[in-house]
Amino acid sequence: MNEGGRTDPAAKARISRRSDPENGVRTPANPEHPAPPVASEPFNSDPLGLAEDAPLLAGWLRYTADVAAGRLHPFTTPGHKQRHNLVGAVLAGDVPLFGGPAPIKRATDVLAIAEHRAADLWGVDYCRFSVGGSTHGNQALALAVGTPGREVVVSRTLHRSMLIGLVLAGLRPVWVRPEVDAATGLPTAVPVATVAAALKQHPDACAVLLGEPSYVGTIGDVAGHADVAHAAGVPLVVDAAWAPHFGFHPDLPAHALALGADAMVISAHKALPSVTQSAIVLARTTRAGGLLDVDRLERAFEAGNTTSPSGTMLASIDAARALLAKHGEPLCDGLLTLVGHARRRLAAVPGLAVLERVDGAAVDPSKLVVLLAGTGAHGHAVEDDLIAAGLPVEMADRDTIVALVTMSDDDTSVNRLVDALIGSVERRRGTPRPAASSSAWTVDPVTVLPPREAFFAPHEAVGADDAVGRVSAELVAPYPPGIPVLAPGELITAETVAALHAAHADGVRIAYAADPTLRTLQVVR
Numbered sequence: 234m235n236e237g238g239r240t241d242p243a244a245k246a247r248i249s250r251r252s253d254p255e256n257g258v259r260t261p262a263n264p265e266h267p268a269p270p271v272a273s274e275p276f277n278s279d280p281l282g283l284a285e286d287a288p289l290l291a292g293w294l295r296y297t298a299d300v301a302a303g304r305l306h307p308f309t310t311p312g313h314k315q316r317h318n319l320v321g322a323v324l325a326g327d328v329p330l331f332g333g334p335a336p337i338k339r340a341t342d343v344l345a346i347a348e349h350r351a352a353d354l355w356g357v358d359y360c361r362f363s364v365g366g367s368t369h370g371n372q373a374l375a376l377a378v379g380t381p382g383r384e385v386v387v388s389r390t391l392h393r394s395m396l397i398g399l400v401l402a403g404l405r406p407v408w409v410r411p412e413v414d415a416a417t418g419l420p421t422a423v424p425v426a427t428v429a430a431a432l433k434q435h436p437d438a439c440a441v442l443l444g445e446p447s448y449v450g451t452i453g454d455v456a457g458h459a460d461v462a463h464a465a466g467v468p469l470v471v472d473a474a475w476a477p478h479f480g481f482h483p484d485l486p487a488h489a490l491a492l493g494a495d496a497m498v499i500s501a502h503k504a505l506p507s508v509t510q511s512a513i514v515l516a517r518t519t520r521a522g523g524l525l526d527v528d529r530l531e532r533a534f535e536a537g538n539t540t541s542p543s544g545t546m547l548a549s550i551d552a553a554r555a556l557l558a559k560h561g562e563p564l565c566d567g568l569l570t571l572v573g574h575a576r577r578r579l580a581a582v583p584g585l586a587v588l589e590r591v592d593g594a595a596v597d598p599s600k601l602v603v604l605l606a607g608t609g610a611h612g613h614a615v616e617d618d619l620i621a622a623g624l625p626v627e628m629a630d631r632d633t634i635v636a637l638v639t640m641s642d643d644d645t646s647v648n649r650l651v652d653a654l655i656g657s658v659e660r661r662r663g664t665p666r667p668a669a670s671s672s673a674w675t676v677d678p679v680t681v682l683p684p685r686e687a688f689f690a691p692h693e694a695v696g697a698d699d700a701v702g703r704v705s706a707e708l709v710a711p712y713p714p715g716i717p718v719l720a721p722g723e724l725i726t727a728e729t730v731a732a733l734h735a736a737h738a739d740g741v742r743i744a745y746a747a748d749p750t751l752r753t754l755q756v757v758r
Contacts, residue, residue, distance in 0.1 A: 287555040289347045292334025293548035297326070307332060310541060326545055333544035340544075347551040351513060354558050355480075357490055358521035361534050363512040364546040367474040368394035369537050370498035370514040374470050375402040376533035377496075377525060379439030381685070386431045387442040388423050389678060390716050391472055393708055393745065395442060396684065400721060403685045407435045408678055411447065414591040417604055418632060418670035421594035422453025429461040438465070444472040445489055448628070448714040449635060450600030451591060452486055459493030468495035468524040476597070477513070477553075478504045478640070481561035484569055484598060490515060495524050501550045504568075504599070505557070506641050508549040564640040568599050571647045572638050575601055578651050584608035584665055585658055603634040603654060609663025613740045618657035624650050628713040631739060632668045635713075672732035673716040679724040682757065687722035691758040694747065697734070700725045703756035711736045712744035725754065 284291040299305035300315045307314060309332040313324045328334070335343040344362065352360035363369045371391075375398030379385060382403060387395065389408040399406055409427050411420040423443060432438055441462040446452040455471065462469040471489040473479070477499040480488035489497040496516035501507035516530060517523035556564070576587045584607035589596055605612050616629035628635040634654070638647060681704045682690070692706035702725065709719040711733070718733055719725065733743065733751055743749045 281556065281560065283552050283555040283559065286350070286558065287347065287548070287551040288343050289334045289544070289548040289551035290555065292343060293328055293544055296328055296333050296544075309337070328544040328548070330542045330544040330547055334548055344547060347547070347554070350558075351550075351554045352515065354554060355488065355490055355515050357515050357517045358523075359496075359514075359516040359518045359525075359527060359530060361514045361531075362547050362550045363514060363534075364510060364539060364542045365512070365537060366394075366502075366510045367392070367472065367498045367500045367512045369534075370512050371395040371472055372398035372401055372537055373514060373530070373534040374496055374498065374516075375399055375404060375442070376536060377530040378402075378442075378468060378470060379404050382683075383439040384435045384437055385440050385442060386428055386435065386438050388444055389676060390420055390447065390674060391442065391444045392474070393710055393715050393717050395444075395472060396708060396717055396720050400684045400688045403683070404439070405683045406680065407431050407438060408680070410677065411451075411453070411674070412593055413670050413674055414593075416668065417588065417591065418668040418674070419449050419451065419588065419591070419602075420447050420674045421451050421591050422447075423458075424593070425454050425457035425461055428458055432461060432465040432467070436465070438467060440467050441469045442472070443469070444474075446473070446475055446486075446597050446600075448475070448716070449588060449602050449633070450475070450597035451588075451594040452597060453594055455489050455492040455494060459495075462495075463493070463524070466524075469493065470495060471497040473497040474500040474512070475503055475600075477501055478557070478561070478565055478568070478599065481557055482565035482569065485565060486595065486597070490517065496530075501553045503637070504639050505553040506549075506639070507553040508543075508546045511546045511550045511553075513550060513554075565599070568638065568640045568642075571642055571644070572599050572601050574644075575638065575647050575651050579603055579654065582608075582655055582658060584662075585655075599638070601636045601638050603636065604632065604668065605634065605658070606632045606668040607665045608658050608661075609665050610658045610661035611663070614661050615654070615657045618660070619650075619653055622653045624653050630671060630741065632666075671711065672718045672729070672736060673711055673714055676716075676718050676729070678720065679726070680722055681724050682722035684721045687757055692755050693758045694753040694755055697730050697751055697754050700754040700756050701727050701730060703754075705754065706757050707745070707747055707755040709733060709746040709751075709754070710744050711741045715744065717745075719754075725756065730754075 317324055331337045331340045348360040371394040384407050385404045386407045389410050409423050409431050411423045414421050445455050459469045471494045473489050479486050499513050501511040502509045516525050518525045518527035520527050579585055579587050586604040588602035612629040612631050627637040687706055705719045705723050705725050708717045710717040737743050737751055747755050
């Protein structure tokens with residue numbers, strides 16, 4: 234990896250220069266940056282010429298071309314041998330890392346080159362590509378920051394993957410919570426003063442773990458959190474799953490590492506055009522003056538890494554990295570233009586609002602969050618209309634719709650979404666109401682046992698009402714956003730049970746519970 238976490242001048246220029254409106258990408262109609270190829274095009278298509286800077290992608294293209302031409306018949310895994318005669322086209326494009334983009338004995342060398350280029354682009358000395366999503370990345374970082382029994386300051390609204398990471402690592406959480414915006418019911422940010430107070434009260438804490446930005450795009454003071462964490466001598470680790478494009482346009486926030494964080498996890502498959510389940514772990518380690526031990530971090534990453542990684546996934550991460558390096562700013566400019574236009578159209582509808590600003594936090598300008606309370610329309614009914622129109626969205630609850638717009642969208646797709654949203658809201662109008670806050674944002678846990686101890690303790694299933702006053706052995710989360718309302722080791726209260734039942738009755742999927750109907754809950758015996 235690059236020495237000292239330095240970024241070369243060309244990479245810095247790619248990140249910092251302002252976009253030229255005349256040359257920026259506003260829709261895929263721009264001939265310099267065409268739309269992604271449709272599925273019917275050959276696998277060896279590389280419309281933007283990324284392979285010259287993406288060794289995994291180049292190897293993947295060679296492999297699939299050789300198979301298609303009959304020059305290659307592998308006697309390696311996967312067992313489908315690149316043939317579709319048994320189970321069909323579901324296998325299309327599936328290539329292993331080992332023996333795919335490079336010969337088996339050289340594949341890790343090619344992977345290391347691709348990861349080095351990503352580390353250089355983000356200005357750090359450590360990078361790993363994960364085929365286990367941000368879940369794997371979060372859990373690797375939990376394993377890297379401390380030893381069993383140590384305390385860690387952690388946001389209670391982090392994704393469940395990090396909470397299970399605490400179980401795996403045996404860390405004891407010191408919970409901190411974001412403030413909630415009264416007008417929208419949505420989370421804003423964890424105050425820096427809250428984290429500073431937690432570190433002062435728990436001087437043995439080994440790290441600070443935060444999620445920035447939140448699921449709805451609100452962003453706290455990452456630089457301030459880095460300052461207080463470093464003053465306490467501990468690293469700041471950020472789950473930045475929704476922010477792989479931050480730092481690549483002057484109107485987007487800087488990424489967490491540029492603001493002083495020691496490590497971050499980004500999901501390449503969310504805002505970037507990468508294969509589902511692909512993610513990147515980036516860190517500034519002790520060899521570059523950071524606070525994370527590089528050897529421990531590498532062992533932690535490999536502990537949960539598969540020994541049969543998908544070459545297709547890894548090549549798609551490599552391609553997404555090359556895309557950001559080569560075209561990141563104009564593509565982000567097009568994304569911001571699309572979201573800004575959608576926000577203006579939606580905000581003009583009586584009673585309808587979009588999340589653009591809240592007190593105490595910034596808001597990701599590329600995130601489209603639609604607020605329904607002022608229309609009286611129910612989010613689940615609107616979601617049903619959108620699904621029927623062929624426009625499923627990332628999240629819907631009673632008062633909120635989150636639609637993921639990315640650089641793969643264009644005017645046609647976004648205008649179709651906005652038209653359908655407006656039409657549904659007009660059909661579903663009701664009496665305006667105050668916005669309600671999801672229990673995912675307001676949970677105030679009482680931790681009775683460390684998560685690891687509760688997870689492995691003898692347990693039993695009891696009726697939900699009988700579980701009140703007992704200690705949870707399981708993790709229960711309304712999904713999305715996948716933020717647990719109950720975690721192992723927490724006291725089950727009547728308020729928690731009521732909130733979960735209300736969410737379930739309102740049509741929210743209850744995830745990870747042994748009994749998703751919530752008739753019973755798993756408790757420590």
